[in-house]
Amino acid sequence: MNADQQSLSNARPLRVVQLLPALNAGGVERGTVEFARELVRLGHESIVISSGGRMVEQLSAEGSRHIELPIHRKSLGSLWQVRPLRRLLQSLDADILHVRSRVPAWLTWLAWRKLPVATRPRLVSTFHGMYSVNAYSAIMAKAEHCIAISQCVKRYMLDNYRLPESKITLVPRGLDASAFAAHGDIDGWRQVLYREYPELEGKTLILMPGRLSRWKGQEAFLAMMVQLVRLRPDCHGVVVGDAEPGKQHYLQELLDQRRELGLEEAVTFVGHRSDIAQFYRLASVTCHMSNKEEPFGRTVPESLASGTPVVAYDRGGASESLNAGFPQGLVAPDDVVGFAARVADLLGADNHISLPPEYYLDQQVQSTLNVYYHLLGNCAQ
Missing domain, CATH: 3.40.50.2000 (Glycogen Phosphorylase B;)
Incomplete structure (x- = not known):
């Protein structure tokens, strides 16, 4: 067991909320469900917020809680979800919010920024793609820490979003x-x-x-x-x-x-x-x-x-x-x-x-948890 694994084995359990548009077929969806399963296996509490989909049944069977909320529509009408989402986040009392797509990221950020700074969860985003460079996509860079799924995505983030390299961690998507x-x-x-x-x-x-x-x-x-x-x-x-x-x-x-x-x-x-x-x-x-x-x-x-x-x-x-x-x-x-x-x-x-x-799920989970605990500043507590 290396030093990172040893520190994680001694760390307190986390309540992690992942947010994405839906849970249908796709790499982001599969990765979310697999990561959620591993969180549960390691003793953490896993919650996923999405508009639903055919992978919800698997997610729930593997120990995660799913909360259905229409956070998927690319329309101004989605802004009506900000207040309900803020109330939901307050009730969940999570340690980490992890956004994986732009519409959920906007709604989450707008809800999160009005929460009390001292007690609100830490905000993480994963760049699953090389998004168009505009104000809409820039929301992914507003998280407190950002994860890049490949070197080419990390280069794209550095070149187009003016992020300091210290704010980005490279974590390849791991397979089971x-x-x-x-x-x-x-x-x-x-x-x-x-x-x-x-x-x-x-x-x-x-x-x-x-x-x-x-x-x-x-x-x-x-x-x-x-x-x-x-x-x-x-x-x-x-x-x-x-x-x-x-x-x-x-x-x-x-x-x-x-x-x-x-x-x-x-x-x-x-x-x-x-x-x-x-x-x-x-x-x-x-x-x-x-x-x-x-x-x-x-x-x-x-x-x-x-x-x-x-x-x-x-x-x-x-x-x-x-x-x-x-x-x-x-x-x-x-x-x-x-x-x-x-x-x-x-x-x-x-x-x-x-x-x-680094292309396997256990390595991805360890690296992502390291990001979480670093943000929380309490890895060994």
Whole structure:
């Protein structure tokens, strides 16, 4: 046990409130729920405030309290939530408020700043993205301390928000080692999957996980698959993820593109899944093809932790984690032909993967608690 772990083991339990727009699918939401579970496991009290969503049930089952409040709408009408939120925060008597998105950050800050300075909780924000540089986004920098989820996000914060470096702590988003470790039998799961999608059986599966969005790279993935099946006809692409509510038309656009490219027999869309860890283990290669710098790129360390190599464009947070764990998977940005060639090269190769400890959840939790206790100034009490 190192010095930080020893001091945390002696520290008093905290009451931590996390605030975010909703608890549906997404990296921020998953990270919030996982962090909440770890807080409970370590003896802290975990409360999450959001407008609700399909992950609330899991959050509650794992020991956290969820409070539903409409803190998600990007409208002036949301300001009516400031007073109810202030009353709620007074009743909760929390040690830490941790905001993870801009609308909740505005409402929380407006409520928090009118609380008595001597007794109000400490305010922390996590920059989960490289937000547009304007007054609306600047609210994330008003917290007493800010967390950056990657080096590229930290650079962006320093360059655009004039924050002193002492106010920023780099804490990569950590993954649950037990959820993605490459052990255990998935034969039963595999057979169920093959019954649902018989076209996958006997194929070399190339995985493209992530929410269906124009910037996530599914269109580039389809173009890449055209190149790959020429090199390796045994390959079959699997797209895991669904479009956000109200944006289902994008899925139809992708299905139309698949047909136009002649990939209907070579690419399968399986929608939103809760068994992504098994997909990582089943796949031969995972692809990350965002068409702009992604703040972190959670699918990269998840796949590497599952023992599956990743190919990704050399930019953003995905580049950082791939450089750390599997640098041979990096490809020049937007080079679809080179991407397909790299995937083909990795198939059947002796790929050595080594993901550093800072990309795991226990390290993230320890680092975040260190931020909390430093702000509170009572780590050993």
